[in-house]
Amino acid sequence: MACQHDSGKDCTYIEATQMQAQELARAATNGSTSEVEAILQRPQHPDMVDTQGTSPLMEAGADKNLGDNDGYTGLMLASSQGQPAILEILVATGADKNLRNNHGCTALMLASQEGHAEIVRLLLEAGADKSLASNHGYTALTLAAHAGHAEVARLLLTDGADTDMARINSGHTALMLASAQGHLDILQVLLEAGADKNLTTDDGCTALMLAC
Incomplete structure (x- = not known):
């Protein structure tokens, strides 16, 4: 008009x-x-x-x-x-930085999954909530760990993301996901941040078992 x-x-x-x-x-x-x-x-x-x-x-x-x-x-x-x-x-x-799409993903989750470190940094500085989880239980940190984006994981951890609290629906932590995918750089980042290597999935698997 x-x-x-x-x-x-x-x-x-x-x-x-x-x-x-x-x-x-x-x-x-x-x-x-x-x-x-x-x-x-x-x-x-x-x-x-x-x-x-x-x-x-x-x-x-x-x-x-x-x-x-x-x-x-x-x-x-x-x-x-x-x-x-x-x-x-x-x-x-x-x-709104924390709106979710139909899959429950926020802008921060999407940027973390794709490895866009600069976007992640800007969103964190703007106050995006790093603890939110998608419909399948993925947080920004678990998505970054699964995809192998070490710089993004480091940014999230530096900003206070919990290494072990975030679990996808099967009980996998960020450390378990990185281990299963063979992302050694992510494993180092998470272990240095204090991730618990003894936690188990719903099926009883530890991060070490998933690496085998």
Whole structure:
């Protein structure tokens, strides 16, 4: 829908819809900072109200927390694709760092799984919750350990991630996952951080047994 600024120039209103979420997600995935900024700054329709009767004029700008059909927000996609410039824009405009997609994964989990250390650092500095777990019980640390991303694991541990508390649904800890995958650098990082090598999975396996 077209509108006019006081200057008389036409502008385009945007409604907080699934289309908007897809547009923002596409821009975040492509790493287009100018497009993301344009979407976030685009005025929403002044007559539109939400279910609580709040007008977007009270909270100007596009909804940066909308997700696509799989629940991925722009922040999640920027995190999984390794787009720090996009992430910084979204965080600065108030994007929720701890939202989960349909699999229960947060932006921090996605960045950790992909090994994007700079993204992980930025999210931790912005206060992302490293203790949250996905639908299958994976935390950012267990995902990093399973994928073999030592630098990411080190960042999470330095920020206070618990080495043993986080277990996936089968009872595997980060140390067990790293051991099973043969990630020796991750094993060293976790053991130096005090990971308990004597814990067992639900089937009674220790990290050492999983390495065999």
